[in-house]
Amino acid sequence: MADGAPDPGLPEAMVRVLADYERHLAVERDLTPHTVRAYLGDVASLLEHARRLGHTDVGGLDLRGLRSWLALQQTSGRSRTTVARRATAARVFTAWLARTGRIPTDVGASLGSPRAHSTLPAVLRADEARDLVEAAAALADDGSPVGMRDVAMLELLYATGIRVGELVGLDVDDVDRERNVVRVLGKGRKERTVPFGRPAAQALDLWLAFGRPRLVAAGAGPALFVGARGRRIDQRAVRTLVHRRIAEVPGAPDIGPHGLRHTAATHLLEGGADLRSVQELLGHASLATTQRYTHVTTDRLRRAYQQAHPRA
Template sequence: MLISAAVSAYTDHLATVRRLSPATVRAYRSDLTDLVATIGDRKLEEVDIEHLRDWLWAATQRGMARSTLARRTAGVRGFCAWTVEEGHRATDPSLRLVTPKRGRTLPTVATAPTLAEVLDAGRIAGAGGDPHALRDTAILETLYGGALRVSELCGLDLESVDSSNATVRVIGKGSKERVVPLGAPALSAIEAYRVRARPAFVTEASGTALFLGTRGGRINPRTVYDVVRRTLSAQVGTDNIGPHSLRHSAATHLLDGGADLRAVQELLGHASLGTTQIYTHVSTERLASAYRLAHPRA
């Protein structure tokens, strides 16, 4: 079997058997397709550890981030293990492949006063009835209020929001469903958008989608990124901000306010508590920064 055929079968397995998200499957397919392009579409049993090292080295020479290299290493290990499990080859050439250490990058976090100012300004802009202002304010309030991923927000339907219980039902990674609480500001913004703005976007393509794009279809992540960047970049002082920054901010502000780490893990839909713990580092860094600025003996 050629590598390209094995890659195709493996990514089909990830999508249909392991039921990974389409974005995750695309990332694995892209990485493994690059492996084929780098070492050639040779027979699967001809691939050895040196081919894999050459592939990673080529990526390093292109300036690829350590986090991406780590993902590639994990991806090719999974692929090679699968080929052995399926009987396509006898040995796993990736067993001695070293994973590059990831550098810790603290997420961009907006302060609570900054977000309050931005969201209040959005409400004022929407008071005039502008559909885009009402929609964008509802998007920001929902991302921050529910600490949602952008894919989760784009996937919301009208029936996803339960105003009587102040919750929203989202479909997270791996098609896992969870119910997330929403505060009064987010629920109010959603209702204002639903009643006063959504009808202006509706077309035959709208279906039951909650948030709609200009052409009436379900809003896409790129539009949401543009909304967040346009609204927050000046206040935060960087263009490197997107929907995930609101998720980071919500988690950090919850921990700053005394929320239990496991409760935040459940809210975010993290499978591992270790993933959630990065936000404790953010809170600690903010505390250390305030200490250095304010304490006379710092």
């Protein structure tokens, strides 16, 4: 049986609850299919553990069983990040069970989890980010529609810090050139407005005026960015592009679109933007997620100090 996959021998009562929970996640919470699969895999693992403890329905879940399930993850060699994620999935699940009357109390409310190791994301320096887009722009001087598209995507990713999924989901009407902002549909289908600067605006103008009309094909609809065949571009193509362009910048770390998101956040904070503003721009649900970028800027400051100060 694959890790996290429901056991065909799971009691019928648990199977029904799992199906109801899937509908809740997909319909009521409107989560992406990927997120739904991740939650279900973790909850299925928990229910299988409960079954092995002798329970036949979710009414048998208790804090002791939840803790033994997490302990099993740790002894099985799961990373701290994975165990922390599964603990969160269990808490969300038991809260739903209690809220919907399937169990009398939320048995997972006090379930703890190990702190995941916090690693500093790789980011570009300001000069590396400039070299990235300038090199792409130089290659686009031949007037090719693909070249103009690539420059526009790189400029927009760095200017706004939007996710690659948000980028490929953009439509032409989502770009407001009068205010130089883009309307983005983020996680949980939450909409936000993100500003961009003059270089991104100029790249978008060139793409929309001279690149997209030559590349777009029937079936692309209102997609802002299209692939080589003229349909809405997919995330894999954007990731390939970013990695390829980054490789052309001497000394730059190998990062993808999410690395450009990290870079944008870091440069905003280094430029004096406050955490709340950066949180809103990036679409983070929690300020704690944004705060990790302050560790990046502090780390950079420490390295600069050690290199430059005579008594460091």
